[in-house]
Structures are given as C-alpha cells and as structure tokens.
Amino acid sequence: MSDKILKRIYMDHAASTPLDPRIRIAMEPYLEEEFGNPSALYREGRRAREALENARESVAGVLGAATDEIIFTSGGTEGDVLALMGVAHAYSNRGKHIISTTIEHHAVLNTLDALKKEGFEITLVEVGQNGIVDPQKIEEALRLDTILVSVIYANNEIGTIQPITEIARRIKKFRDAKVDKMSGPFFHTDACQAAGYLDLNVKNLGIDLMVMNGSKIYGPKGVGALYVRKGVRIQPIFLGGAQEGKRRAGTENIPGIIGFAEALKIANDERTIEGARVKNLRDKLIDGILKTIPRTVLNGDREIRLPNNINISILDIEGEGVILYLDSHGIACSTGSACTSESLDPSHVILALGRPYEYAHASIRFTLGRSTTESDIEHVLKVLPYVTETLRKISPIKIDVDATSMSHPEAFAGEGLRVKAKSKNFKKA
Amino acid sequence: MNNDSKNLKGADIDVINQYTGEKWYYTDIVKDHFFKPRNLLLEDPSDGVFDATGMVGSPACGDMMHMWMRVDPVTECIQDLKWKTFGCGSAIAATSMYSVMLTENGGLSIADALRIKPQQIMERLGGLPNRKIHCSVLADKAFQKTANDYFRKTGQNQRIVVEGARVIDDRLNITDKDIEEAVLEGAVTLEDVQKKLKVGVGMSEEALVEIEQLIRFYSEKYYG
Numbered sequence: 001m002s003d004k005i006l007k008r009i010y011m012d013h014a015a016s017t018p019l020d021p022r023i024r025i026a027m028e029p030y031l032e033e034e035f036g037n038p039s040a041l042y043r044e045g046r047r048a049r050e051a052l053e054n055a056r057e058s059v060a061g062v063l064g065a066a067t068d069e070i071i072f073t074s075g076g077t078e079g080d081v082l083a084l085m086g087v088a089h090a091y092s093n094r095g096k097h098i099i100s101t102t103i104e105h106h107a108v109l110n111t112l113d114a115l116k117k118e119g120f121e122i123t124l125v126e127v128g129q130n131g132i133v134d135p136q137k138i139e140e141a142l143r144l145d146t147i148l149v150s151v152i153y154a155n156n157e158i159g160t161i162q163p164i165t166e167i168a169r170r171i172k173k174f175r176d177a178k179v180d181k182m183s184g185p186f187f188h189t190d191a192c193q194a195a196g197y198l199d200l201n202v203k204n205l206g207i208d209l210m211v212m213n214g215s216k217i218y219g220p221k222g223v224g225a226l227y228v229r230k231g232v233r234i235q236p237i238f239l240g241g242a243q244e245g246k247r248r249a250g251t252e253n254i255p256g257i258i259g260f261a262e263a264l265k266i267a268n269d270e271r272t273i274e275g276a277r278v279k280n281l282r283d284k285l286i287d288g289i290l291k292t293i294p295r296t297v298l299n300g301d302r303e304i305r306l307p308n309n310i311n312i313s314i315l316d317i318e319g320e321g322v323i324l325y326l327d328s329h330g331i332a333c334s335t336g337s338a339c340t341s342e343s344l345d346p347s348h349v350i351l352a353l354g355r356p357y358e359y360a361h362a363s364i365r366f367t368l369g370r371s372t373t374e375s376d377i378e379h380v381l382k383v384l385p386y387v388t389e390t391l392r393k394i395s396p397i398k399i400d401v402d403a404t405s406m407s408h409p410e411a412f413a414g415e416g417l418r419v420k421a422k423s424k425n426f427k428k429a
Numbered sequence: 430m431n432n433d434s435k436n437l438k439g440a441d442i443d444v445i446n447q448y449t450g451e452k453w454y455y456t457d458i459v460k461d462h463f464f465k466p467r468n469l470l471l472e473d474p475s476d477g478v479f480d481a482t483g484m485v486g487s488p489a490c491g492d493m494m495h496m497w498m499r500v501d502p503v504t505e506c507i508q509d510l511k512w513k514t515f516g517c518g519s520a521i522a523a524t525s526m527y528s529v530m531l532t533e534n535g536g537l538s539i540a541d542a543l544r545i546k547p548q549q550i551m552e553r554l555g556g557l558p559n560r561k562i563h564c565s566v567l568a569d570k571a572f573q574k575t576a577n578d579y580f581r582k583t584g585q586n587q588r589i590v591v592e593g594a595r596v597i598d599d600r601l602n603i604t605d606k607d608i609e610e611a612v613l614e615g616a617v618t619l620e621d622v623q624k625k626l627k628v629g630v631g632m633s634e635e636a637l638v639e640i641e642q643l644i645r646f647y648s649e650k651y652y653g
Contacts, residue, residue, distance in 0.1 A: 317515070318515055318517055318520075320517035321521060324454075324518045325464075328464070337517065338490040339490050339519075339520075340517070346490075357491050358491070361492075394521060395513060395514070396484065396493060396494070396513035397493060408486065410614040411484045412485075412486040413606050413610035
C-alpha cells in the first residue's frame with residue numbers, strides 16, 4: 001500500500017482541476033514583467049488595462065455577451081454571493097421574494113439564508129428523485145413580488161443538468177406580462193460545473209446572470225466571472241474603487257483573469273470532443289459499478305447529467321472508509337458522507353432526492369477529466385468491488401434499496417433523533 | 430487529559446508519518462486499525478454465543494455501531510467483545526482499539542471496562558483530528574448499552590446506567606429512553622415493550638401507567 005510507487009488516478013475534477021500548461025504560459029508574463037495596475041495612466045498601467053480588456057472580450061465572446069456585461073470576481077462563491085445579494089439589495093423596494101432549489105451549492109443556499117434573516121422570503125423548490133427540477137414548479141412559485149430565481153445549471157454533486165432554457169422562457173413570459181417589467185424576476189444560474197461541458201451562450205440560455213470560475217476548467221484558482229445582462233442592476237458587496245463598472249471594487253487579478261479567460265476559451269473550444277470522450281468513460285464506469293457491485297444505486301438522472309459525473313451510493317457502507325481505501329490504491333474521489341464534511345452534515349443534495357441520510361453517508365462521487373483514460377476506469381472497476389466487500393463486512397446495517405426512511409432509528413433513541421440528516425423521513429411509511 | 434494528548438489532538442489536518450515524512454489524515458495506529466480492524470464480527474452469531482448486545486447511533490454524524498459481548502459469569506471479565514460499525518475510518522479504528530483495550534490481558538471486568546474514557550482510546554490511537562473525537566465516544570456508548578443489556582438479563586437492574594434519561598421504574602431501572610427505543614423498534618403495546626425489556630411481571634402499577642403513556646407519546650411522535 002505504498003503511495004509512492006502507485007500512479008495516481010485523479011477522479012475529483014468537480015472539486016478542482018490541474019492548471020493546463022497552455023494557460024500557465026499565457027499567465028506567466030503577467031506575474032513579473034507586466035505587473036502594472038490597470039487603473040494607472042502610464043505605460044505599465046495601459047498594458048495591463050489592454051490585457052484585462054482583451055480577456056473580457058474573450059469571455060464575452062464565449063458567452064455571446066457584451067464586454068460590459070462581464071464582471072471578474074474571485075471565483076464561484078463570490079460570483080453567486082454578488083449575484084444574489086447584488087440583485088436582492090438593488091431591487092428590495094420592488095419585492096422581497098426569491099426562488100431557488102433544494103440542490104443548490106452552499107454559496108447560494110447560505111447566501112439565501114442570510115437574505116432570509118434580512119427579511120427576504122425564500123422559496124426552495126424541490127427536485128424530483130432524478131435530481132432535476134420541474135420548470136412548471138418554478139413557474140408556479142413565481143409571484144408579483146418575486147425579484148430573483150436562482151437555479152444551478154449542472155449540480156456539483158450529482159451532475160444533473162437543469163432545464164435552464166425552459167425555466168428562463170417561463171420566467172421571461174411571466175416578467176413580460178407584468179406592468180413593471182424592470183423589477184424582475186431575473187434569472188441567475190451557477191454554471192461553475194457546466195463550463196467546459198455545456199453551452200454557455202447566454203442568449204441561447206435566456207438567463208440574466210451567470211457565474212463561472214477558473215478552477216473547474218483547468219484555469220487558476222481564485223478567479224471567475226459573473227455575467228450580468230444589461231438592464232439588470234446589482235449592488236456591490238465589496239466597497240472601494242470604481243473597478244469593474246463600479247460593481248466590484250479592488251485591483252483586478254490580472255494574471256488570474258488572463259488565465260481564466262484563456263481556460264474558458266480552450267474549455268469551450270474543446271467541449272464537444274472532450275465531452276463525448278468522457279461520456280463514454282462515464283457510461284462504462286456507471287454500467288460497470290451497477291453491474292458488478294450488488295446494492296448500488298446511481299444518484300441523479302442516468303442521461304441528463306454532466307458527461308464526467310458518476311455519483312453512486314454503495315449501500316450499507318460509509319463513504320470516508322471507501323475514500324481511504326481507494327486512496328491507498330491510488331484513486332482520488334469524494335463522498336457526500338457526513339463524516340468527511342467539516343460540519344458533519346450529510347449531503348443536502350442526496351437528501352433532496354428523497355433518500356434517507358444513509359444514502360448520503362454511502363455516496364461516492366467520481367468526476368472524470370482530461371487525464372482520465374480507459375485503463376483508469378478499468379482499475380477502479382477492479383478495486384472498488386474488493387473495497388466494497390471489505391467494508392460491508394464491517395457494517396451492521398442493511399438498507400432497503402428503495403428506502404426513504406432511516407434503517408435503525410432505535411439506535412438514536414434518547415437523542416431526540418437528532419441525526420444531522422435534517423431529514424423529516426424518520427417516520428415509517 | 431495530559432498535555433501529550435492535547436498536542437496530539439491539535440494535529441488537526443494532517444498527521445505526518447515520522448519515518449517516511451508522508452502525510453496521512455490519521456496516525457499510523459489509526460491507519461493500522463482501519464485497514465486491519467481487530468475483533469470484528471464476521472459471521473452473524475448463533476443464539477447463545479454472546480451474553481449481551483447493544484446498538485447505538487451518533488447524533489453528530491449518523492454513524493451506527495453494534496456490539497456483542499461474552500462474559501465470564503463468575504468474574505464478570507469480558508471474554509469476547511465483537512463489533513460492527515457503519516462509520517468512518519476513525520469510528521472503525523476507535524472501536525477496534527477499544528475492543529482490544531477491553532479484552533487484552535485476559536479481559537477487563539465490566540466494572541473496570543465502564544471506567545475506560547474516550548480520551549484513553551484516543552491516547553492509544555495516537556490522537557484523532559478534533560472533529561473526529563465524537564467517533565471514539567460512540568464505542569463507549571455502545572459498550573454502556575451492551576453492559577446495560579447484560580445487567581438487565583442477569584437481573585442486576587440497579588447497575589444499569591442510562592445517560593440523560595429519566596428513570597420510570599427505579600427497581601428495574603427502566604427509563605423513558607428504553608420506551609422510546611422499543612417504540613422505534615416497532616413495539617405498539619405494553620406487552621411488546623415488556624417483551625423487549627425482558628420484564629414480564631414485577632413492574633409497579635405507577636410505572637405501568639407511565640409506560641403506557643410514553644408508548645402513546647412516542648408512537649404519536651414518530652408514526653402519528
């Protein structure tokens with residue numbers, strides 16, 4: 001089990017991707033030689049400004065947007081917070097209702113929690129058992145005082161792709177029928193996981209705000225962009241200088257932005273070919289696991305999911321144990337188990353599928369990427385059945401394959417059933 | 430807790446192997462017990478092999494643990510302690526270590542075993558990351574429950590200890606937690622509960638009335 005001689009098989013690309021060497025080359029001049037502050041008037045400043053605006057043009061080109069609709073940020077989280085807080089605070093005099101879903105990223109859910117404390121009313125629409133939201137349910141939740149709808153484009157845990165175009169169409173129809181069309185509702189999507197695999201053209205999607213970041217698309221960490229359609233106002237969350245059209249204060253991260261723009265362009269150029277390639281590998285891994293390991297359940301829709309995402313619950317065993325075993329075999333992946341999260345909460349996304357917390361405890365996510373080969377998939381398929389068998393010997397439980405409630409509630413007697421599942425499902429059917 | 434274990438606790442993110450310099454999330458001892466758990470129950474036991482059993486869950490993270498014990502009826506020394514867990518690496522390692530501590534050198538008496546503190550398990554493991562400490566607490570909770578099961582079966586009800594619970598029959602040491610557990614296991618009537626608690630007759634009239642009330646309360650809470 002020596003890690004040193006093993007080739008590493010990295011299958012956690014939804015967490016982070018390595019920097020593409022082409023992007024490092026593009027960034028390099030801006031670390032040392034071209035160090036100017038783009039707000040400065042002299043030569044160094046002008047050169048930085050030019051590089052910044054070229055990057056903005058490149059990003060706008062990929063999105064089919066105008067350059068002044070692009071705001072560079074420090075990444076996905078800042079983008080989501082800026083979009084939600086920004087719209088909420090700019091339009092709070094027009095309405096205080098916001099709609100989102102139960103499977104959003106924490107950057108969205110926790111921001112919505114904060115807005116709730118400020119007096120906004122939040123409606124979280126539930127998803128189906130396949131992890132996809134019904135556009136009809138979003139439409140039904142719309143009210144005259146709804147100012148914003150936020151739906152993740154492709155989920156980071158289970159990879160399910162949401163019907164963004166259809167939701168956008170219904171929101172636009174609702175907005176156009178209003179007397180006060182300028183007060184929303186506006187439509188925001190978190191496209192951090194979608195970038196590199198799905199269409200990012202904002203006209204095709206029909207969205208008003210969209211977030212992307214660099215570290216999921218082989219670009220640098222700590223940089224991303226927020227698209228804000230012309231005509232939509234946002235109130236800044238960072239106060240300071242007048243950068244980014246007075247919407248995001250702070251000296252621009254020039255090397256990061258150059259890297260992000262280049263990464264987005266390459267990812268978008270290569271997405272059709274790369275998407276088809278990893279989809280093949282994904283299907284092979286999904287089919288292989290479901291066929292060779294009994295009592296395994298795929299989380300999220302079989303087809304309508306990112307081409308690189310595999311999320312499977314291996315019933316009766318706990319995810320951290322699987323991660324540690326696979327790591328000792330050179331494989332890196334992740335889990336929705338409570339044991340590995342800092343908060344000790346199980347994945348809210350798996351729970352949102354109507355599954356008991358044991359499913360989240362048992363969930364394993366493999367996210368493939370550019371480095372993934374067919375032999376990597378074969379290696380996982382060789383190792384995983386053995387790991388599963390070993391850990392199942394340790395486990396005292398046997399969950400029903402179609403379970404919607406806890407397997408052994410009596411084990412938690414006297415604890416007020418405070419299993420941090422936040423699940424209302426302990427009642428027996 | 431001594432200073433050493435405090436320092437070990439502080440090693441929160443990574444534990445560095447002193448020989449190879451390689452970083453692993455847990456210590457080498459934890460790693461060893463995780464990959465080679467001791468005293469794991471591998472086959473479902475046949476009746477009479479073990480004298481007592483108990484299952485608990487961790488409200489912190491949802492881990493579950495089941496324990497089985499065989500006891501020398503004369504000395505009350507633990508002859509065998511087997512376990513299974515639906516839990517993470519540190520839960521597996523902590524339970525493995527705990528089972529070793531209770532059975533090594535001929536086995537501790539139940540009374541001595543109940544004095545083992547979670548801190549002692551952690552010291553033997555060379556420390557656990559801070560947010561994983563609750564995993565080792567689960568092993569001693571499972572043992573307390575297993576010991577309670579043994580006390581109840583051997584008529585030593587006065588020795589039963591249930592933390593944070595309200596005693597309903599002080600002679601038999603039946604608590605509200607016992608009733609809740611029985612209901613969650615599917616008990617619907619007073620008879621079901623008596624069967625589950627291994628008591629036929631002998632409960633006081635007041636206790637019987639209160640138990641019936643609690644059955645209704647928990648049935649309503651969970652299934653109503």
